[in-house]
Amino acid sequence: MDGLYITGCTAPMPNSPSPPEALTVHHLDDSRSMRILWLLEELGVPYELRTYKRSQDMTAPAELKKVHARGVSPVITKGGMTLAESGAIIEYIRDKYDPAGKMQPPEFGKIDDLYFLHYAEGSLMPLLVDKLIFKILPDKAPYLLRPMFTLISNLMNSNFLDPRLEVHAELIEEHLAKSGDFFAGGDHPTAADYMMIFPLESWSHRYPELIGENAKAYVERIHSRPAYQRAVEKTGGHSYAQK
Ligand SMILES: N[C@@H](CCC(=O)N[C@@H](CS)C(=O)NCC(=O)O)C(=O)O
Known part of the structure; x- marks a missing residue:
């Protein structure tokens, strides 16, 4: 191995x-x-x-x-x-x-912790994965069919994926405006944060024009934590945590 x-x-x-x-x-x-x-x-x-x-x-x-x-x-x-x-x-x-x-949430943040713990993989990641698939699809198509696949990919993005991502962006912006530094609203990360960091850092890295300012600031905040930096260092680097 x-x-x-x-x-x-x-x-x-x-x-x-x-x-x-x-x-x-x-x-x-x-x-x-x-x-x-x-x-x-x-x-x-x-x-x-x-x-x-x-x-x-x-x-x-x-x-x-x-x-x-x-x-x-x-x-x-x-x-x-x-x-x-x-x-x-x-x-x-x-x-x-x-x-x-x-990593326990405060009492008032328990429902948010539960929601975002599941929302990250259940609702947000599938959309980001779909975006990635439609991005690489034209390159995988036979050469002569690439213009057609590019068109399909663009249509998927503009008609389906981007409008839905916009709804997610708004939900996250509004939530972070209320909850503050962490998704469950306390003074430390909880399960919701450990789950949400990946979709938010990959989204902010790949499509910065489609993500809100609160989410961007959240990603920066998590990336600046010594524990996060130790993890990055031990793995030899993480593309989504690069400046
Ligand atoms: N829902 C799973 C998704 C796991 C997953 O798809 N991991 C990706 C990396 S982010 C992977 O290993 N991809 C490699 C591949 O599909 O071959 C989880 O949250 O653990």
Whole structure:
């Protein structure tokens, strides 16, 4: 297997096997697994990092399929346990590794925490993924058909995707105007933030003209947190966190 283990996030130890009980994060470059690394850094939970490099076509390498059937990231493993889906992983970490309640929302923010925890992958990410698919579609089409695919792609964007994204942008702008620094309205990140950072940072990086100022400021705020920066440093960089 390709990749590095970083025990307790200290020095890299190429190709060393995982101790069976270590919490291991299987990380793909520029991916949702940054959510998990940021969270573990905030909580100060030791973990091993196993990195995988995207192939030329941006898909995950086949090695990741040996960890989980879907072959996408993030995945965590611990002993005999394997868990995929970032939302599920975040809930698992909250249950097992946050006895002090550092990621608990304030009472008044519980419903917002619940909503945005699920909204991130359930409603917002599908739209952003569709935009990406329609962006690359013309390049994948046979050469002579590219003008037609470009037209289809433009029509999808202008008639369907962008107007819907505008509704999401407004919802997020209005919410952040009320909630302040974090989605659940408290003074620290909660599950909602660990989920929302990925769609917002990728959206702000790819389509800055379609995202609001509150969302942009939110992304900057999260990127400036020492825990987020430690996670970026340990993975060797994250395209969406570049200036
Ligand atoms: N809903 C899943 C999505 C996982 C996912 O699609 N991950 C992307 C990275 S952001 C991936 O591994 N893509 C590589 C591929 O599709 O081959 C989650 O939240 O964990």
